[in-house]
Amino acid sequence: MEKKSMRCIKIVHDPAEVRMYRTLSAFFRFVGIFACENLIDDEYGDEVDWVCRIEKGSEEAGISLSESVTAVLIEMQEQVSVEIIAILSRIWKLFDQNDLVRSSYAIDYFGDCGKTYIYQRMEKALEAFEEVLERLGELEQSQNEDFQGNVYIWAAKSNCRRRINEIYTIIWKAIINGLYGNESEKSGLLKKLFGHHYFKISEIEKDISKILKMDSQFYAAYAILGFAKEIEDDYMVDSVEDFRQAIAIIGEKSYTSYLQYRIGRYYEKVLSDIKPQKMEYYKKAVDVDWHNFRGIYKIAVYEQDEGNLDKALELWKRLLDILQVKQHLPSLQPIECAYLYKAYRRLGFLYNKAKNYITGIEYLKKAEKVYNNSANEDEEKGFYPWMFGSEFVLSDGVKKRSWEVYKEAAKEKLKIERTYVEIVDASSRGNLREIHSEYVSYLA
Numbered sequence: 001m002e003k004k005s006m007r008c009i010k011i012v013h014d015p016a017e018v019r020m021y022r023t024l025s026a027f028f029r030f031v032g033i034f035a036c037e038n039l040i041d042d043e044y045g046d047e048v049d050w051v052c053r054i055e056k057g058s059e060e061a062g063i064s065l066s067e068s069v070t071a072v073l074i075e076m077q078e079q080v081s082v083e084i085i086a087i088l089s090r091i092w093k094l095f096d097q098n099d100l101v102r103s104s105y106a107i108d109y110f111g112d113c114g115k116t117y118i119y120q121r122m123e124k125a126l127e128a129f130e131e132v133l134e135r136l137g138e139l140e141q142s143q144n145e146d147f148q149g150n151v152y153i154w155a156a157k158s159n160c161r162r163r164i165n166e167i168y169t170i171i172w173k174a175i176i177n178g179l180y181g182n183e184s185e186k187s188g189l190l191k192k193l194f195g196h197h198y199f200k201i202s203e204i205e206k207d208i209s210k211i212l213k214m215d216s217q218f219y220a221a222y223a224i225l226g227f228a229k230e231i232e233d234d235y236m237v238d239s240v241e242d243f244r245q246a247i248a249i250i251g252e253k254s255y256t257s258y259l260q261y262r263i264g265r266y267y268e269k270v271l272s273d274i275k276p277q278k279m280e281y282y283k284k285a286v287d288v289d290w291h292n293f294r295g296i297y298k299i300a301v302y303e304q305d306e307g308n309l310d311k312a313l314e315l316w317k318r319l320l321d322i323l324q325v326k327q328h329l330p331s332l333q334p335i336e337c338a339y340l341y342k343a344y345r346r347l348g349f350l351y352n353k354a355k356n357y358i359t360g361i362e363y364l365k366k367a368e369k370v371y372n373n374s375a376n377e378d379e380e381k382g383f384y385p386w387m388f389g390s391e392f393v394l395s396d397g398v399k400k401r402s403w404e405v406y407k408e409a410a411k412e413k414l415k416i417e418r419t420y421v422e423i424v425d426a427s428s429r430g431n432l433r434e435i436h437s438e439y440v441s442y443l444a
Helices: 018-030 065-078 082-097 100-104 116-141 150-176 186-197 202-214 220-231 233-250 254-269 275-288 293-305 309-326 334-353 357-371 383-388 402-414 416-429 433-443
Strands: 008-013 034-039 050-054 392-395 398-401
Touching: 008 018, 018 034, 018 050, 018 065, 018 082, 018 100, 018 150, 018 383, 034 254, 050 065, 065 082, 082 100, 082 116, 082 150, 100 116, 116 150, 116 392, 116 402, 150 186, 150 202, 150 220, 202 220, 220 233, 220 254, 233 254, 254 275, 254 293, 275 293, 293 309, 293 334, 309 334, 334 357, 334 402, 334 416, 357 416, 383 402, 392 402, 398 402, 416 433
Parallel strands: 008 034, 008 050
Antiparallel strands: 392 398
16 A cells, blocks of 8 residues: 655665665655664564665675665655655755765764865865755755655755755864864855855744645654754754654654654753753663664763663673674774774773773773774775775875775774773783783883
């Protein structure tokens, strides 16, 4: 039976097949369709509107990612009308031609990197979203007002504006904080940014209202609006209410997990003194989806800080159970790498605190191995070259491949020196002289 609209899909893939997953999930979220990730052999979660399976080896089948996405959209005709698939296909072409997968990826993660080249790439991403926004406006004008597929156009327009505001805010803060451009350029950079890229959130609200008028149960509309409002300081409280609206429509299902997490993050970052509410939502995020490693991380830190060390130990190992499967794969992503690194470090700290220095140092060395991981740098299959490109660029006056600039920025965020200090301290306390001598030399 044909569904009125597609609101949530599940993408099941082999851990190594991350390119197709990232492409599909970025596109579906762009058009307002929740995309839940499952790994093959670990399928879980609640019922969704449609399940997409990416088989092992599919990325080596000689079919481009663009063709693969088109094939997936054709398969979806079992669930929605041909007209809706046609409009999704037209949006996909805009998304693909303007490379919005890369324009969308890990923007916030690299926001404080201080790398001029990365901020310049963000400016290119701004222009890409603005180009697509203009084309989407033209596409909207060519449709009948009562066409159900308009919800995906409006969601895509809203996400374009949300991303533009997000990148705008990151670049603005980087300029103000001296991370991008020198002092003599600051005024000109800010003026150019404001004059070319600023717009009000009310423009997003207009399209969100259209979506909800046509389909009051299209819960992604509330999620998009909440994400957009998080960027605006004056709207922070309202963003929580939008997430709650989405959750109320969805119910206690696994795919509310990330929204619960974002509410918890709001209480942590904006109302940092309200600890009970923060933990309530982090725990809800993990209760509905035990694979939410971000939520597990937050709870583990809390339990460790509260002195509940056995509980913290259990949670750190649970986080490792989720992410270790990807550790040595070319598909390992920067954010996954960061959480793995932090989990190993925290475990090392716990064992050292218990005076089990040999085990503690073993975990700290595992953190070091994550830091030095190079599997995802492979030019043919590595995540970094695929996502960030392999062209030669100048960064801080040095010629590098573009992905190397991002890898360097990601590694700097991990602050390996702190791990070396912890190993030196633990080896000194445990009288492990060879290890102590080796790691002292790293700090020299």
